[in-house]
Amino acid sequence: MSTVLILGGGVGGVVAAGTLRKLLPKEHRIIVVDREQNHLFAPSLLWLMIGDRKSQKIARPLARLNRKGIEFVQGETESIDPEKKSVRVSGRELARELAADALIVSLGADLVPQAIPGLKEAGQNIYTLDGAESISRSLSSFAGGKIVVLTAAPAYKCPAAPYEAAMLIDYHLKRLGVRAKTRIDLYAAEPAPMGTAGPEVSAGVRQMVESKSIQYFPNHQVTEVDAVSRRIKFANGVNADFDLLFYVPPHRAPEVVKNAGLLSESGWVSVDRHTLETKFKGVYAIGDVTAIPLKMGKPLPKAGVFAHGQAEVVARNIAAEWTARGEKHRFDGVGQCFIETGGHRAGIGKGNFYAEPTPQVAIKQPAIRWHLAKILFEKQWLWKWF
Ligand SMILES: Cc1cc2nc3c(=O)[nH]c(=O)nc-3n(C[C@H](O)[C@H](O)[C@H](O)COP(=O)(O)OP(=O)(O)OC[C@H]3O[C@@H](n4cnc5c(N)ncnc54)[C@H](O)[C@@H]3O)c2cc1C
Known part of the structure; x- marks a missing residue:
């Protein structure tokens, strides 16, 4: 029996946990730690801001993950020991047997x-x-x-x-x-x-x-x-x-990540751009807490679409290693983003951010269908992961 400990129940954490649960046999434990009670679907905050959403429609209790066989621990991650892959949560050290075999840091940006x-x-x-x-x-x-x-x-x-x-x-x-x-x-x-x-x-x-x-x-x-x-x-x-x-x-990167010695000069966690592994073996960082430099001189933008894609890659690779089944995956920097323009319309930018020498991203003009696609994405995302 092995344990994956996932820090953060935001986009990266929830997708990593759900993907791992599908791929790993039951005896392996998956634990998600977050200080919040609820996961919030952040893209919908923009609709909430103009009165088109209520908070309960865009939030889901993280405790629902327990129904899927994922253990949710609500608490503050106070310290991380990346060498031992153990963490201290809300002043209580998780019992030694809960210390992880793989650690995924998805604590976002403060x-x-x-x-x-x-x-x-x-x-x-x-x-x-x-x-x-x-x-x-x-x-x-x-x-x-x-x-x-x-x-x-x-x-x-x-x-x-x-x-x-x-x-x-x-x-x-x-x-x-x-x-x-x-x-x-x-x-x-x-x-x-x-x-x-x-x-x-x-x-x-x-x-x-x-x-x-x-x-x-x-x-x-x-x-x-x-x-x-x-x-x-x-x-x-x-x-x-x-x-x-x-x-x-x-x-800013969370203080707890800084204190763990995980930050590079960029002020964020540096990782292998394809596997998301940090300098510590078996310790991964995904999403907003990372900075992945691009050839053009700027880092990969912080976005849910990348946190999501990176979470799937890390989860699949951990599962492939532990079950000796399935292929290794590589994060390829491909992503898309809707751009709401009001009046039930949205544009969309889509492309490969790892392309060199510069990202290759195309934009489509605002249309009703991209707005509808964003609504559908919101509904499907919350339904699929909760
Ligand atoms: C208004 C808005 C609109 C957006 N729209 C889009 C969009 O359309 N498309 C897109 O791709 N992205 C969008 N994003 C960005 C997207 O939400 C983030 O990039 C994404 O959530 C990053 O995922 P993450 O897992 O790295 O971090 P997060 O989702 O931020 O999750 C981090 C989690 O860690 C928890 N945490 C942090 N520190 C601790 C601690 N010490 N102890 C315990 N818990 C802790 C937090 O409570 C949080 O739940 C939007 C963001 C905002 C704010």
């Missing part, structure tokens, strides 16, 4: 709005459930004025999300009849939208945003925000006022 003075106090966080719910309430009573959507650092998970957020807000305000009385500005720390996906995708997304009369200001790194005067200061000397400020916070 969100740190507090890294920018005043940001948390002045704005609402697009990337959390509380933040998206609060944005929904603010928009429903908004009578017009100036909305700023802000990326507080140039690299963040789901590089499409702030652009989608701005376009969905435009759509929602039209529905509410206050768009004509509202200015929407998008200030981005990065030089262009979705830069890693290449110039065609980047220009395509910029065009989608600007066609909705959303003013786009790239290369604006926020340095501080004053909640009282509702004023944002940028590193280039520009100041901007707002009535409502919706932001994507800076990200």
